[in-house]
Amino acid sequence: MENQYFSKEGLEKLKNELEKRSSVLRPEIAKKIKEAKEEGDISENAAFDAAREAQASNEGRIEEIKIILENAVIIDSSISRSETVIVGSGVKVDSDRGAQDFIIVGAAESDPIKGFISNESPLGKAFLGRKKGDKVEVKTPKGVSEYKILEIK
Structure with missing residues (x-):
């Protein structure tokens, strides 16, 4: 991946998003998945499906941010x-x-x-x-x- 250019503020914003997704959203989504599983049959459980979709989206964005940060260059x-x-x-x-x-x-x-x-x-x-x-x-x-x-x- 090519360099990704950021202002100091922009890079900080991205780091904050990663922190929020990892520390706040990830546990919230895991809790929703657990609660949906406790409802019983997950084969036709809309809450479970929605939580799994949210989990996949969140994890995808976390990985995307990590890759961006690996290639980040701060604009001086x-x-x-x-x-x-x-x-x-x-x-x-x-x-x-x-x-x-x-x-x-x-x-x-x-x-x-x-x-x-x-x-x-x-x-x-x-x-x-x-x-x-x-x-x-x-x-x-x-x-x-x-x-x-x-x-x-």
């Missing part, structure tokens, strides 16, 4: 004031939609509506390594969009 905010766009950079651009601000983040922290663009997205990939003043063309399902980098923060 002290180097984010680079001359070129890197993961962690804030980027102000001009396009046919006017001026826009983005922050380039790892895929796990992306939220395009809030302006957090994944370094793995077409837009993020296009900005990486670029400098102030560069023009960037990005192919999207809606066509080609052109951006001019106004500022790197």
Whole structure:
């Protein structure tokens, strides 16, 4: 698996999710499974089936988080004031939609509506390594969009 980039806060949030799933949800689900088994025949027991499904989902997410954490790289905010766009950079651009601000983040922290663009997205990939003043063309399902980098923060 490739590196997964995180802010300190984003990594802490993921660690907290792992802790909650391991220490809180896992025992709660185990208790529900036990209670459902005590009801008798589990072959047609909806509560048992739901609890087992919740258990599988929770365990899957726990394993996913562990793998992500093994490949996690913290974005060093002290180097984010680079001359070129890197993961962690804030980027102000001009396009046919006017001026826009983005922050380039790892895929796990992306939220395009809030302006957090994944370094793995077409837009993020296009900005990486670029400098102030560069023009960037990005192919999207809606066509080609052109951006001019106004500022790197």
